[in-house]
Amino acid sequence: xxxxxxxxxxxxxxxxxxxxxxxxxxxxxxxxxxxxxxxxxxxxxxxxxxxxxxxxxxxxxxxxxxxxxxxxxxxxxxxxxxxxxxxxxxxxxxxxxxxxxxxxxxxxxxxxxxxxxxxxxxxxxxxxxxxxxxxxxxxxxxxxxxxxxxxxxxxxxxxxxxxxxxxxxxxxxxxxxxxxxxxxxxxxxxxxxxxxxxxxxxxxxxxxxxxxxxxxxxxxxxxxxxxx
Numbered sequence: 001x002x003x004x005x006x007x008x009x010x011x012x013x014x015x016x017x018x019x020x021x022x023x024x025x026x027x028x029x030x031x032x033x034x035x036x037x038x039x040x041x042x043x044x045x046x047x048x049x050x051x052x053x054x055x056x057x058x059x060x061x062x063x064x065x066x067x068x069x070x071x072x073x074x075x076x077x078x079x080x081x082x083x084x085x086x087x088x089x090x091x092x093x094x095x096x097x098x099x100x101x102x103x104x105x106x107x108x109x110x111x112x113x114x115x116x117x118x119x120x121x122x123x124x125x126x127x128x129x130x131x132x133x134x135x136x137x138x139x140x141x142x143x144x145x146x147x148x149x150x151x152x153x154x155x156x157x158x159x160x161x162x163x164x165x166x167x168x169x170x171x172x173x174x175x176x177x178x179x180x181x182x183x184x185x186x187x188x189x190x191x192x193x194x195x196x197x198x199x200x201x202x203x204x205x206x207x208x209x210x211x212x213x214x215x216x217x218x219x220x221x222x223x224x225x226x227x228x
Contacts, residue, residue, distance in 0.1 A: 004109050007031060008078035009071075023061055023071075025051055030072050035117045039125055042069075066131055073135045076118065077142050084146035099150050099206070100199050106174045107181075107195050116182030119175070144171050154206050162214050170202050 009024050029050035034042050044065060048055045062068040083105065087098050109115050126133040147167035152158065158166065181187040181194055 004083060004105070004112075005079040006114055007072075007075040008082060009075050010078065019061060022057070026058055026061060026068070027072055027075055030068060031076070031114070031118070034072075034121060035114060039121050044068075069132070070135060073122070073139050076114075077139050081142055081145070084143075088146050088149050095150060095153050096203060099147075099154060099203060102146055102150075103170075103174065103199055103202060104195055107177065107191060107198060110174075110178050110182045111188055111191060113183045116178055116185065120178060140171065144168065147171060151206055155209060157210060158214075159211065162209075162211060165214065166206055166209055170206065173202060174198065 007024070007027055009020070009027065026047060030042060030047050033046055033050055037046075042065070044055050044058050044062075047068075048058045051058070058068075062071070084102060087093075087101050087105075090098060093101070122132060122136050122139075126136045144164075144167045147170050148164060151163045151167055151170075152160070155163075155166075177194060177198075179185065181191050187194070
């Protein structure tokens with residue numbers, strides 16, 4: 001199984017390619033602070049102390065906390081995107097196998113401390129902080145790109161917009177499991193069964209969904225008609 005790196009930093013991140021090693025050190029320290037102490041503790045001073053450098057050294061690379069958070073979220077996402085790209089382009093695997101592999105990868109990644117602590121922290125902050133909300137939206141647009149690539153080929157009957165809706169549902173279904181079966185969560189020991197349920201139900205959903213189904217779902221009275 002693939003393993004998602006903590007951070008994947010592109011050359012030049014932080015605006016100073018000559019200080020790439022220092023940038024990585026700062027972002028790694030920032031991620032540790034966020035995971036162990038929460039977003040409120042993520043200050044330039046706290047990051048500097050974690051790195052053993054001065055605040056001035058941190059602000060040399062990152063003028064503001066927003067700049068740092070932007071690179072931090074991008075660095076977390078980049079590792080996923082690289083692995084997703086490798087899987088989705090692997091022509092030795094069937095489309096179904098690629099889809100299943102990504103679902104299993106994401107669910108197993110949920111059980112890591114990084115994922116269980118990092119993403120819910122951002123979710124909570126995004127309700128009150130427009131900057132974080134924008135970062136979260138960008139992050140998940142990128143994360144859903146792999147499903148937006150695979151779903152049209154698994155189910156060619158769906159339009160581009162319909163594929164995006166299904167991709168959103170698949171992504172949300174997986175992410176929502178974090179609070180129940182993530183790192184040190186009550187249902188973590190049951191992840192093998194959860195993986196099996198997710199693989200079957202989500203793959204079936206993607207392949208069986210029709211434009212007619214989605215059109216019916218738009219009807220405000222759909223749920224009432226079902227009950228009747």
